[in-house]
Amino acid sequence: MSGVGETNGIQAEFDGRLGRFQLKVSLHIPPNGITALVGPSGAGKTSLLRAIAGLTRLPGRVAMDGEVWQEGRRFVPVHQRALGMVFQESSLLSHLSVKDNLLFGYRRALKPKSMRLDEVVPLLGLEPLIGRSTDNLSGGERQRVALGRALLSQPRLLLMDEPLSSLDAQSRAEILPFLEALHRTLSIPVLYVSHDAEEVARLADHVVTLNAGQIVGPIQPAIPDLLSSLSPDQIKDLARQALAVGIKPNPQVR
Amino acid sequence: MSDVIWTTLKLASLTTLLLLILATPLAWWLARQKVWWKEIIAALAALPIVLPPTVLGFYLLLLLAPSSPLMELLHPFGIQSLAFTFPGLLIGSMVYSLPFAVQPIRNGCEAMGDRPMEVAATLRATPLNAFFTVAVPQARRGFLTAAVLVFAHTVGEFGVVLMIGGSIPGQTEVISVKLYQLVESLQFSEAHKIAAGLLGFSFVVLLTMFLTERGSRKTAP
Numbered sequence: 001m002s003g004v005g006e007t008n009g010i011q012a013e014f015d016g017r018l019g020r021f022q023l024k025v026s027l028h029i030p031p032n033g034i035t036a037l038v039g040p041s042g043a044g045k046t047s048l049l050r051a052i053a054g055l056t057r058l059p060g061r062v063a064m065d066g067e068v069w070q071e072g073r074r075f076v077p078v079h080q081r082a083l084g085m086v087f088q089e090s091s092l093l094s095h096l097s098v099k100d101n102l103l104f105g106y107r108r109a110l111k112p113k114s115m116r117l118d119e120v121v122p123l124l125g126l127e128p129l130i131g132r133s134t135d136n137l138s139g140g141e142r143q144r145v146a147l148g149r150a151l152l153s154q155p156r157l158l159l160m161d162e163p164l165s166s167l168d169a170q171s172r173a174e175i176l177p178f179l180e181a182l183h184r185t186l187s188i189p190v191l192y193v194s195h196d197a198e199e200v201a202r203l204a205d206h207v208v209t210l211n212a213g214q215i216v217g218p219i220q221p222a223i224p225d226l227l228s229s230l231s232p233d234q235i236k237d238l239a240r241q242a243l244a245v246g247i248k249p250n251p252q253v254r
Numbered sequence: 255m256s257d258v259i260w261t262t263l264k265l266a267s268l269t270t271l272l273l274l275i276l277a278t279p280l281a282w283w284l285a286r287q288k289v290w291w292k293e294i295i296a297a298l299a300a301l302p303i304v305l306p307p308t309v310l311g312f313y314l315l316l317l318l319a320p321s322s323p324l325m326e327l328l329h330p331f332g333i334q335s336l337a338f339t340f341p342g343l344l345i346g347s348m349v350y351s352l353p354f355a356v357q358p359i360r361n362g363c364e365a366m367g368d369r370p371m372e373v374a375a376t377l378r379a380t381p382l383n384a385f386f387t388v389a390v391p392q393a394r395r396g397f398l399t400a401a402v403l404v405f406a407h408t409v410g411e412f413g414v415v416l417m418i419g420g421s422i423p424g425q426t427e428v429i430s431v432k433l434y435q436l437v438e439s440l441q442f443s444e445a446h447k448i449a450a451g452l453l454g455f456s457f458v459v460l461l462t463m464f465l466t467e468r469g470s471r472k473t474a475p
Binding site for chain 2 (some may be wrong): 077
C-alpha cells in the first residue's frame with residue numbers, strides 16, 4: 001500500500017463488452033465526499049458499480065487507496081474488498097431480523113471496527129426497527145437498514161446503486177435527511193448512482209456523467225455545475241425558496 | 255415384523271441423509287450455472303423418475319454383482335459384491351430417489367435468485383459461509399421438501415429393492431416387499447395391517463409437508 005497522493009481514493013479502469021455496449025471508462029474517485037454517477041438509464045452506471053465491487057468481472061484495473069483489487073489476472077474476490085454496497089431494491093436477508101441483518105457484515109468485518117451499532121442506529125433512526133423482523137418494513141425503512149448494514153461492515157468505500165429509486169416520494173423525502181446527515185459524518189468515499197437531479201444537488205460533491213458506457217466530460221464539482229446554467233436572478237429565487245422550506249446554508253459547501 | 259420396519263426406517267433415514275449431502279452440490283451447481291449443457295446433467299439426474307424401477311434395478315444389479323468392473327476395482331479392499339446387501343440397497347435407493355432430492359433443492363436455490371449471495375459477499379461472507387448462513391436458510395423449504403419426498407419415496411420403493419435387495423430378513427427385507435410376499439402367500443390379515451399402515455404414513459407425510467409449506471408461505475415476505 002503506497003501513500004502517493006495520486007493513488008488515494010478509487011482508481012478504476014475498465015474496457016470490456018457488456019451486453020449491447022462497450023464499457024470503456026477510466027475513473028478516479030476522490031478519497032472523500034459523495035461522487036454522483038449520473039446518466040441515462042442503460043448507460044452502464046450499475047455495471048460500472050458492480051465491476052468496481054467485483055460482482056461483475058470486466059477486463060481492467062481497480063485500486064483503492066493504492067491497494068490493488070484487480071489488475072491483469074489478479075482479482076480480489078468481493079468478500080475480501082472492504083466495501084459496502086446498497087442495492088437499488090430492497091436486499092435485506094428475509095430469514096434474519098433487522099438486528100441480525102445489521103450485524104451480518106459487522107460480525108465478519110476485520111478489526112479495528114470504527115463503525116459501531118450504537119452509533120449507526122441513531123444516525124439512521126433505526127431505534128424503533130431494531131427488534132423487528134424484516135417483514136412489514138416500509139421501503140424507506142428497508143433501505144435505511146440496508147445502508148446501516150453496509151456501514152457496519154466497516155467499508156472503506158461505499159457504493160450506492162440508486163438506493164432511492166424504488167421508493168415513493170414520501171419515503172424518499174423521509175430518507176434524504178438521513179443521507180445528508182451521513183454525508184457530514186462519513187469520512188470514506190461514496191459512489192452514488194442516481195438519475196434524480198434533486199438527490200444529486202442535495203448530496204453530491206462531485207458529478208461523473210456516464211453515457212453509453214463512456215464517461216462524458218471531466219469530473220465536475222456538483223453545485224457550481226448545477227448553478228452555472230442559471231442566471232443570478234434564478235439563483236436568488238432558488239435561495240429564497242430554499243430558505244422558505246427551511247433549508248439552511250451548509251458551511252461545508254463553498 | 256419389527257425387523258422389517260427397522261430395516262425400512264434405517265434405509266429411508268440413511269438414504270435421506272446421504273442424498274441430501276450428495277444432491278446439494280449438484281442442485282446448487284444446476285441452479286447457479288448459466289451454461290446450456292447443464293440441462294444434459296439435469297436430465298441424467300432426473301432419469302430415475304421416468305425409468306421403470308425394474309430397469310434401474312437390473313442395471314444396478316449388474317453394476318453391484320461380483321463380476322462387474324466396478325466391483326473388481328473393490329476386490330483388493332475385500333469387497334466382492336454389493337448385490338443383496340444393505341449397502342447395495344442403500345446405493346440403489348439413493349440412485350432411485352436422486353431426482354426427488356435434486357429438483358426441490360434446485361428450485362429452492364433458483365427461487366432465491368442471485369441477490370442474497372451477492373449481498374452476503376459484499377458483507378464479507380466467504381462463499382462457503384454465505385452458502386450455509388444465507389443460501390440454506392433462504393432455500394430451506396426446498397431442503398425440507400427434498401427430505402420428506404426422499405424419505406417417503408424410499409419407504410415406498412419396490413421394484414429396485416426386489417431386483418437388488420434379495421429380501422434377506424433382518425438385512426434387506428423391507429416393508430413393501432414384505433407386503434408383496436404376504437399377499438402371495440394369502441396372509442391377508444397381516445397384509446392389511448402393513449397396507450393400511452403405509453397408507454396412513456404416506457398421508458400423514460404429505461399432510462405435514464403441505465401444512466409446513468402453507469405456514470412458510472404465510473411468513474414469507
